[in-house]
Amino acid sequence: MSAYFSDVLTLAQKDLRLELRVRNTVPAMLLFVVSALVVFHFALPAGSSDLAAKGMLWVAIVFTALLGLGRAFVAEREQRLLDGLLLAPCDRSAIWLAKTVSVLGFLVVAELVALPAFAIFFSGIDGATIAGVALADLGICAVGTLLAAMAVAGRARELLLPLLFLPLAIPIVVGGVGASVADDPGRYLGFLALYDAVFAIISWASFEYVVTE
Amino acid sequence: MSTSLRNNRVPLAAGLAFALISAAIALVFFYAPVDEDGLNQKIFYFHVPIALTAYACFIWGAWKGLMHLWKGKPGADLESYVAIHLGVIFGAMTLITGSLWAKYRWGHWWLWSERQLVLFLVLFLFYSAYFMLRFSVEPGPQRENLCAVYAIFGVILIPISFLAIRLANQYIHPIAFNRHGPQMATSQFATFCVCLAAMLALFAALYQFELAGKRLDEKLRELRELLA
Numbered sequence: 001m002s003a004y005f006s007d008v009l010t011l012a013q014k015d016l017r018l019e020l021r022v023r024n025t026v027p028a029m030l031l032f033v034v035s036a037l038v039v040f041h042f043a044l045p046a047g048s049s050d051l052a053a054k055g056m057l058w059v060a061i062v063f064t065a066l067l068g069l070g071r072a073f074v075a076e077r078e079q080r081l082l083d084g085l086l087l088a089p090c091d092r093s094a095i096w097l098a099k100t101v102s103v104l105g106f107l108v109v110a111e112l113v114a115l116p117a118f119a120i121f122f123s124g125i126d127g128a129t130i131a132g133v134a135l136a137d138l139g140i141c142a143v144g145t146l147l148a149a150m151a152v153a154g155r156a157r158e159l160l161l162p163l164l165f166l167p168l169a170i171p172i173v174v175g176g177v178g179a180s181v182a183d184d185p186g187r188y189l190g191f192l193a194l195y196d197a198v199f200a201i202i203s204w205a206s207f208e209y210v211v212t213e
Numbered sequence: 214m215s216t217s218l219r220n221n222r223v224p225l226a227a228g229l230a231f232a233l234i235s236a237a238i239a240l241v242f243f244y245a246p247v248d249e250d251g252l253n254q255k256i257f258y259f260h261v262p263i264a265l266t267a268y269a270c271f272i273w274g275a276w277k278g279l280m281h282l283w284k285g286k287p288g289a290d291l292e293s294y295v296a297i298h299l300g301v302i303f304g305a306m307t308l309i310t311g312s313l314w315a316k317y318r319w320g321h322w323w324l325w326s327e328r329q330l331v332l333f334l335v336l337f338l339f340y341s342a343y344f345m346l347r348f349s350v351e352p353g354p355q356r357e358n359l360c361a362v363y364a365i366f367g368v369i370l371i372p373i374s375f376l377a378i379r380l381a382n383q384y385i386h387p388i389a390f391n392r393h394g395p396q397m398a399t400s401q402f403a404t405f406c407v408c409l410a411a412m413l414a415l416f417a418a419l420y421q422f423e424l425a426g427k428r429l430d431e432k433l434r435e436l437r438e439l440l441a
Contacts, residue, residue, distance in 0.1 A: 153356075154346060155349045160342075160345060163345050166338070170377065171370075171374055175380070191377070191380055198369060199369070209282055209362055
């Protein structure tokens with residue numbers, strides 16, 4: 001078991017080190033999320049409620065995550081790294097878990113900027129919203145990493161991922177928006193936790209089939 | 214040979230579907246009582262069975278996908294694809310009949326408070342992406358695996374989306390419609406059951422037909438390769 005987690009840790013460190021050296025995902029996500037918030041300011045007519053702005057925050061989060069996920073397997077594809085990883089004597093699901101962890105790390109960094117920026121530009125953020133974002137991040141990264149691995153197998157990679165991901169992201173948006181706007185966020189947070197658990201297990205179990213023949 | 218045996222199922226299934234659909238239409242228009250909604254209510258006998266059949270298609274497709282991944286059954290990938298293909302067609306028909314019903318019942322083509330309809334829209338988008346995935350990957354073992362995993366994701370998405378749409382209605386539309394005013398009479402329920410059986414038979418017939426055609430295509434391709 002500890003061997004499994006040390007594999008995950010090694011693989012995740014590889015992704016983080018790569019990002020620290022090349023820096024081509026996180027800065028793009030940061031710039032994108034701030035630009036999106038500025039666009040949303042102009043998309044909401046004067047007098048729009050804070051509730052509408054909260055909804056926009058979730059749109060920004062989902063699309064920023066999509067940007068990061070689209071880059072997740074680029075190195076694996078361009079350098080033919082995936083073949084090497086598959087030859088390595090580690091469990092295939094460890095590759096998925098490591099990638100999920102690194103994408104989650106990137107997304108959290110983007111949100112550490114996005115949430116304060118949202119609070120400055122629009123309205124304050126409460127604890128329920130932060131809890132909702134944290135839970136939603138887990139689901140987005142777990143499902144998104146699996147779908148990103150699927151999308152790189154196809155010809156129309158960049159085109160394919162949003163099409164595969166958005167229908168699966170609808171429940172996350174429902175849970176997240178509900179947690180930020182409803183009076184009783186508990187049931188929405190519970191729903192997000194359920195989504196995370198179900199789809200994390202399924203993704204963990206099925207990743208092997210996605211990358212092998 | 215097994216192929217000729219399988220092909221014999223097509224006329225049988227088609228005949229059964231034809232008989233059941235004729236019976237269903239006769240029952241809907243001549244036997245089932247007209248309730249307070251008048252003739253508009255008749256679309257119920259088509260809309261709901263089509264929707265249930267679409268679910269059956271998706272579940273059958275995911276089951277075949279699971280069989281492919283688990284047991285490695287040859288041909289399960291094709292069966293899964295044909296079932297999902299038909300599911301998308303039945304899903305589109307659900308959206309159209311539902312939209313028509315909503316127009317005559319409430320005067321709008323689309324109601325976000327109609328949970329089943331919204332669920333079908335989400336599923337329709339999800340399974341349309343299935344085609345994009347399938348046709349952007351080269352045919353081969355990897356494509357079969359990807360499609361099977363995606364099909365299994367679909368049946369898990371059905372209850373999750375159902376729950377999500379229920380939750381979303383609480384902050385989008387606080388008041389829910391009471392769709393089925395009075396309870397169904399026995400004659401209505403019997404008619405409904407025949408309609409459901411008819412739609413399922415139609416699915417079975419189309420499934421066998423499509424599968425037979427696809428298998429023939431595959432065989433033809435193999436023969437051509439042998440000749441070349």
